[in-house]
Amino acid sequence: MLLHSLWGFAGDLPQAMRQACGGGFHGLEANLRHPALAGLEPPAVVGALAAAAMPLVLELVTGGDYVPRLELGPEHHLRELERLLASCPAYAPLRVTVITGSDAWNWMQQEWFWSRAIPLAEASGLAVSFETHRSRSLHSPWTIQTFLEAFPGLRLTADLSHWCVLAERLMTPELAPVAAMACRVDHIHARVGHPQGPSVGHPFAPEWAGALEAHRRCWRLFRLSRTGTALPFTVTPEFGPDGYLPERPFSREPVADLLEINTAMARWIRSGALDADVMAPA
DSSP states (O other), rough: BBEEEEEEEEEHHHHHHHHHHTOSEEEEEEEHHHHHHHTTTHHHHHHHHHTTTOOOEEEEEOSSSSOOOOTOHHHHHHHHHHHHHHGGGGGGEEEEEHHHHHHHSSSSHHHHHHHHHHHHHHTSOOOOOEOOOOTTTTTTTTHHHHHHHHOOOEEEEEHOOOOOHHHHHHHOSSSSSHHHHHHGGEEEEEEEOOOTTTSSOTTTTGGGGGHHHHHHHHHHHHHOOOOSSSSEEEEEEEEOTTTTBBTTTTOOOOOSOHHHHHHHHHHHHHHTTTSSOOOOOO
8 A cells, every 4th residue: 555645745635635546646644744644634534535435544743743853852752752653543544653762762761661661552443554664663674673672563664774873884675683673564665875875865866776675675665564453454655855865966857756756656666666676667
């Protein structure tokens, strides 16, 4: 199932739904605080999406913003997560993806937080997965196995582009962390990163063919390996702004169009890219 990301989208909910439909997406993914949702009461959001048969994936962020504030400790993140999760059922989301924790915490702090955050997510009755995101607890491929062993209930949203930057290498299915996490991945943010950045200029440019294939092989592994849930496997093409998409010097003109890239990625996945042993055509 393919979701249309509202990251960088400035319109309202009807516009988002039309754009998603036109791009061949099945539904939407949006931050709980996105203006397209925040200006409406939850029943209006649920009604509009239900009328169009469009599922919704909600994104939650704790700690102030996408890069957490260092002065906010585990207790603050946990309280914020509890409050945000309590707001979600009113929107009847298909699933919830969470960016939380901090890479600055020691293991004692991590253990305190995650031993409470995961039961909190499970008690919510929602399908909750936690994203592998820079600056967060799950920022590194080299520590993910420790989290997986310590917290059997941990479910993941895989965004390998962040790990490419941190490890300064492409992620592949042969790497132990990727293989270890595969059965826990419920949701993918399908952005192609590279060893020096979280986003290539265009995923289907020939110079990025190696990076695209590395990500594709990992995504395919996740789709084939997932266990423990009956919900559909979901993928959100998530090329975005905020310094991710490269810009031309001086003019700051993006090197590609975000909507075109995300739509092309969705089309490529629909064509069977994650079903085959070899790369499908773009």
